[in-house]
Amino acid sequence: MEENKIGFKVVIIGGSAGSLEVLMKVLPRLTPISKFAVVFVLHRKSAEDSTLEELIAMKTVIPVKQVEDKTPLLPGFIYVAPSDYHLLFETHHQLSLDTSEKINYSRPSIDVSFESAAEVYGPQLTGILLSGANSDGTNGLKVIKQQGGTVVIQDPATAEMPYMPRTALENVTPDFVLGVEDLLQFINNIK
Amino acid sequence: MVNDRQLEVLINDVYEYHGFDFGGYSRASLKRRVDRLIQLDGFPDFTVFLSRVRSDAAYFKHMVEEITVNVTEMFRDPHFYKVLREEILPILATKPFIRFWHAGCATGEEVYSMAILLKEANLLHKSLLYATDINPLVLDTAKKGIFQLRMIKSYSENYMASGGKNDFSQYYTANYGLAKFSEDLSEKMVFSLHNLVSDGSFNEFDIILCRNVLIYFDKDLQERALQLFDDSLSKLGYLALGTKETIKFSSMQDRYEQIHKEKIWKKIK
Numbered sequence: 001m002e003e004n005k006i007g008f009k010v011v012i013i014g015g016s017a018g019s020l021e022v023l024m025k026v027l028p029r030l031t032p033i034s035k036f037a038v039v040f041v042l043h044r045k046s047a048e049d050s051t052l053e054e055l056i057a058m059k060t061v062i063p064v065k066q067v068e069d070k071t072p073l074l075p076g077f078i079y080v081a082p083s084d085y086h087l088l089f090e091t092h093h094q095l096s097l098d099t100s101e102k103i104n105y106s107r108p109s110i111d112v113s114f115e116s117a118a119e120v121y122g123p124q125l126t127g128i129l130l131s132g133a134n135s136d137g138t139n140g141l142k143v144i145k146q147q148g149g150t151v152v153i154q155d156p157a158t159a160e161m162p163y164m165p166r167t168a169l170e171n172v173t174p175d176f177v178l179g180v181e182d183l184l185q186f187i188n189n190i191k
Numbered sequence: 192m193v194n195d196r197q198l199e200v201l202i203n204d205v206y207e208y209h210g211f212d213f214g215g216y217s218r219a220s221l222k223r224r225v226d227r228l229i230q231l232d233g234f235p236d237f238t239v240f241l242s243r244v245r246s247d248a249a250y251f252k253h254m255v256e257e258i259t260v261n262v263t264e265m266f267r268d269p270h271f272y273k274v275l276r277e278e279i280l281p282i283l284a285t286k287p288f289i290r291f292w293h294a295g296c297a298t299g300e301e302v303y304s305m306a307i308l309l310k311e312a313n314l315l316h317k318s319l320l321y322a323t324d325i326n327p328l329v330l331d332t333a334k335k336g337i338f339q340l341r342m343i344k345s346y347s348e349n350y351m352a353s354g355g356k357n358d359f360s361q362y363y364t365a366n367y368g369l370a371k372f373s374e375d376l377s378e379k380m381v382f383s384l385h386n387l388v389s390d391g392s393f394n395e396f397d398i399i400l401c402r403n404v405l406i407y408f409d410k411d412l413q414e415r416a417l418q419l420f421d422d423s424l425s426k427l428g429y430l431a432l433g434t435k436e437t438i439k440f441s442s443m444q445d446r447y448e449q450i451h452k453e454k455i456w457k458k459i460k
Contacts, residue, residue: 058273068435070413071405084433088219091195097435098220100260116219119192181228 008075009036009124009190010089012117014110014140016043016132018053018160023130026184027059030078036190037078038062039087041113043106043132046084053080071095081108088116102137114140118147125149126190128183132164141172151184152176192226193440197237201225208245211255212388215412224258231257256328260407261297265304266349267402268434272304272352274453279429280312283397292396292423294387294416295404296322297381299333300346304353305400306376307362311355315379321394323385330382336372338363343370379402383421387416392423399424402454403433410440417441430456434448 006081015022019042043054050066056078057064064078065071073079073093081087085097087108097132103109114127127144129137131154141151151174156162158179169177193201198221202213206293213221234240243250266272283289289309293302305419309315324330338346347359363370385393387404399420405413420430430438430447432454438444447456 068437069409069433085435088217088223090219092218096217096219098223098260099262099403099406099433100220100224101262111224115192116223120219120221 012039013127013128013131014041014137018131041081041110043119044083086112089120090142110137115143116160117126118144130154131159131161136166142158148176155179195389263297263300265300265346269349269352289394291320292399293322298329320380325386340368340370398429400431
């Protein structure tokens with residue numbers, strides 16, 4: 001289909017312990033996103049409930065789409081990786097799910113989503129890595145960088161759990177290192 | 192990492208040399224599995240890997256075993272089992288004989304979970320559980336009913352969350368880090384090879400469970416598999432899928448009725 005050829009930007013925000021606090025500050029002040037899609041990949045308990053989706057939806061004016069297998073990815077919406085599945089990106093703007101082995105003790109794994117999206121979206125992809133106590137995300141950011149995408153890492157000094165952003169900083173040269181307030185401005189300025 | 196073009200070459204060659212069709216598999220996941228395999232088996236590059244796959248039938252068999260995702264657990268999504276226990280089994284219980292099909296059963300944890308439910312509902316004696324997979328290696332594990340003991344704590348928690356009231360340890364014996372499930376549970380199980388891509392219907396069932404298998408297929412292959420399930424389900428039979436899978440966009444949707452908001456559909460026409 002013709003529409004499938006029209007590219008749009010994708011922003012994936014990955015985080016673990018301490019990242020929800022960042023989102024609770026950022027989400028209420030996000031302006032509507034008509035030109036790009038935002039995907040959250042957060043480490044979460046492996047229960048089948050949708051508490052995280054509901055919490056995120058309550059805090060933002062941007063509509064949150066439920067992710068199921070082969071859900072189309074569209075600009076203007078927020079998507080949240082469901083618990084106990086890896087979230088992958090197909091060509092033609094489709095999301096798919098995978099229950100294969102945990103990566104970095106995590107499912108969803110941030111690396112898995114970063115790597116998969118980087119191959120499909122290349123320079124159109126921005127990966128943002130937030131607070132966490134685990135090294136998930138670093139390898140994925142490397143791939144985003146290799147594929148010409150934008151790498152943003154939360155300033156470890158502002159992170160409740162600095163291990164995750166610090167590990168990333170030691171291994172990848174970021175385009176931006178941002179505190180919470182600057183992160184908000186960064187997202188609101190994506191065109 | 193393999194690129195899109197290499198992945199298509201692999202799919203094509205596997206079909207040509209071995210008659211095995213991965214063409215309907217979701218590319219994003221398949222690509223990850225191929226990358227993982229190339230890395231695990233230490234191939235220097237894709238070309239070397241491809242020539243091994245083409246020329247070495249034993250290696251190809253190994254590839255199929257490794258590429259398919261075999262991660263499963265007992266009582267995964269306890270709420271699903273609670274609904275089976277409380278709402279579906281009491282209806283099936285009125286039948287003189289109940290046929291189950293676990294399609295894509297991997298190492299069989301879900302089949303043993305079902306057998307436990309049936310035993311507790313006093314239905315196991317009149318049930319038959321067919322369990323199929325394309326991977327012969329995982330079927331061997333499933334037949335033995337031997338699982339890692341370190342997983343048992345979480346299985347036992349899942350079991351209780353699903354409404355289980357017994358002491359879970361009565362169902363297995365523990366030894367050397369392994370838990371062997373009782374042969375009472377497996378005596379009504381029939382394991383066999385079956386490929387959802389190329390094989391047809393082989394029986395009529397009262398309930399078909401295929402959870403977290405269709406996620407590895409593209410839309411067209413999903414439609415084929417759903418059609419196969421439809422052909423294999425008795426009227427008023429049930430189809431159960433994974434928590435993020437649906438029949439919503441398939442052509443059979445209007446002949447099925449969803450049970451509440453569960454991923455369980457009843458065939459009504």
